[in-house]
Every structure is written in C-alpha cells, then in structure tokens.
Amino acid sequence: NVNPCGDDASCSQTKTSLLCQCKPGFQRNKRNRQCEDINECMVFGACSQHCNNIKGSYKCACEKNYKERNNSCIAKGSEDQVLYVANDTDILGFAYPFNYSDAHQQISHIEHNSRITGMDAYFQGDMIVWSTQFNPGGIFYRKLHDRERRQSSSGLIVKFKRPRGIAVDWVTGNIYWTDHSRMHWFSYYTTHWTSLRYSINVGQLNGPNCTRLLTSMAGEPYAIAVNPKKGMMYWTVIGDRSHIEESSMDGTLRRILVQKNLQRPTG
Structure with missing residues (x-):
C-alpha cells in the first residue's frame, strides 16, 4: 500500500481524480x-529562547533557571516575585502578576504628615530602605521577613533632615542619598535657594x-542610582x-551626562 501522495501527505481518492494534501507541519x-x-x-517569535x-513540528527549550510554558520561557519561581512600590505614605508589596486589585502586603505606613521621598530594595540584606522628610526626616529600613515587623531607624541620618532620593550599594551595604538642607525648616523657606546646602552623601x-561626597550643586539633586560593578x-x-x-x-570623575531638553528630571 504505497501512498501516491507521499509519506508526508494525506490522500483523498475520488472517482475522477486524486487529491493530495500536506500534513500539518509540511508545505x-x-x-x-x-x-x-x-x-x-x-518564524520570529516561535519560541522565546531556543x-x-x-519533522512536522518544533520544540521550544529554555535556559537554565527558566521553565517552558505555552512556548514561552518564564523564570522559575516567578510566582514568588514581589513588586515593591512607595506610594507617598505607604510601602506596598504586590505579588506576581502585580495586579493592584489583588491582595497586597503593606510593608510600612508613614504617619505624622511625613511622606516617603525615596526607596530602594537591599535584597542581600533582606530589607527595604526608604527616606522621609519632616516628622521625622531621615532614613529607615525594615526587614522583609521580620516576623515581629519592627521598624527601625538605621542610625544613619542624624543631622540630615531632608533626604530625597536614595540608593543602596548592594556590594558594600553603603547607602547613597541626595539631601536638600541641614538648615532648620524655617530657613529652608526664608533663604534663597543658592544658599541651601544641597549635597550627595x-x-x-x-x-x-x-x-558628604559632593556639596557644590548648581540646583537641587533629586533622584540617585548606583552601579557598584562599575563603581x-x-x-x-x-x-x-x-x-x-x-x-x-x-x-571623583564627576561630569554632566545629559543637559539638553531637560525640564524636571525626577527619576
């Protein structure tokens, strides 16, 4: 019984003709x-990685630490991923797939008319670090898996009351932040901006x-980020x-990267 259409085709015999049709995966x-x-x-996008x-089909494969799902590779343990968001007076943790309407965890709540101005995650130290301005102003942290859920001041900020952006060096554990002023709050509103002690610390x-690493600022330092691998x-x-x-x-080695067409770069 030889298939007149070939092994990779299906054959339909009629009274007057022979109809051959390629099987799925063939043309x-x-x-x-x-x-x-x-x-x-x-075909572009057939698989997300490999x-x-x-014959007649294809198979997708994934890199190490990834798993295949519907021809797509997703990171193993992605269901345990958490997105941390600073929302003015609250730090919230959203579990994958990061839907705001789903259940989320409140990491911290700021009271006394203070507000969060910067936040970073220090996963090597298993903590979230954030900065606040006024009542109190300073830098705080909380252990992510602390059963007692204590909030502790890091003891890092004593005289600095107006920290803005914050970034954690995950290699050394040091914290970098931008700061508005060491002046009393009344001086902030009555002193010309050129006299304010802006700094990076x-x-x-x-x-x-x-x-203080840098104090000569031609404006207000705002957001900050670090790249410890490149120093x-x-x-x-x-x-x-x-x-x-x-x-x-x-x-050291200070220089301007971007200056043209910038209005208010806050992040």
Whole structure:
C-alpha cells in the first residue's frame, strides 16, 4: 500500500481524480510538488529562547533557571516575585502578576504628615530602605521577613533632615542619598535657594560613619542610582539648568551626562 501522495501527505481518492494534501507541519514544494517539512524556528517569535525544529513540528527549550510554558520561557519561581512600590505614605508589596486589585502586603505606613521621598530594595540584606522628610526626616529600613515587623531607624541620618532620593550599594551595604538642607525648616523657606546646602552623601547602614561626597550643586539633586560593578553613581539635578550627572562612587570623575531638553528630571 504505497501512498501516491507521499509519506508526508494525506490522500483523498475520488472517482475522477486524486487529491493530495500536506500534513500539518509540511508545505508543498512548487517545483517538485512534494510535501516538505516547515522550519517553524525560522518564524520570529516561535519560541522565546531556543527552538529545535523536528519533522512536522518544533520544540521550544529554555535556559537554565527558566521553565517552558505555552512556548514561552518564564523564570522559575516567578510566582514568588514581589513588586515593591512607595506610594507617598505607604510601602506596598504586590505579588506576581502585580495586579493592584489583588491582595497586597503593606510593608510600612508613614504617619505624622511625613511622606516617603525615596526607596530602594537591599535584597542581600533582606530589607527595604526608604527616606522621609519632616516628622521625622531621615532614613529607615525594615526587614522583609521580620516576623515581629519592627521598624527601625538605621542610625544613619542624624543631622540630615531632608533626604530625597536614595540608593543602596548592594556590594558594600553603603547607602547613597541626595539631601536638600541641614538648615532648620524655617530657613529652608526664608533663604534663597543658592544658599541651601544641597549635597550627595554616603553612609553605613548599621554604622556611625557618614560623609558628604559632593556639596557644590548648581540646583537641587533629586533622584540617585548606583552601579557598584562599575563603581559609578548617577543623579538628576533640578534647577535653571536641569541635568543628569555621574561620578565615581567616591565623588571623583564627576561630569554632566545629559543637559539638553531637560525640564524636571525626577527619576
């Protein structure tokens, strides 16, 4: 019983003719009229990572620490991923897939008319670190898996009352932050902005040492980020000439990265 249409096609016999149709995963070659395998891996998006073409079909494969689901590779344990959000007076944790309407965890709540101005996650230390302004102003942290859910001041900020952006160096555990002023709050509103002591600072999370890295600011330093692997930090400045700067994490090698067409770079 030889299939006149070939092994890769189905055959339908009528009274007057023979109808051949390629099986799924095959297509007819217009030159020799034979059914040939379709290489689905040549189609963009067939698989999210690796694609192995097999006769009449294909198979997706994933890198290590990923698993396959509906031809897509997702990170193993993604169901345990949490998105942390600072929402003015609250720090919230949203479980994957990060739907606000679903149940979420309140990491911390800020009272006394204070508000959160910056936040970063320090996963190596299993904690969330954030900054607040006024009542009280300072830097605080909370252990993510602390059963007693205690809120503790890091002891890092004593005289600095107006921290803004904050970033954690996950290699050394040091904290970098931008600060508005060491003045009394009344002086902030009665002193010209050029006299305010804007600064970029660094300190230890659980230590007494902190220092001002940079104090010469042509505007208000706002957001800050660090890249410990390259030993660099980056921050935004708001003012008459808003810009984005970078320097090494010890304050040297300072230069402006972006200056044109910036209005108010807050993050």
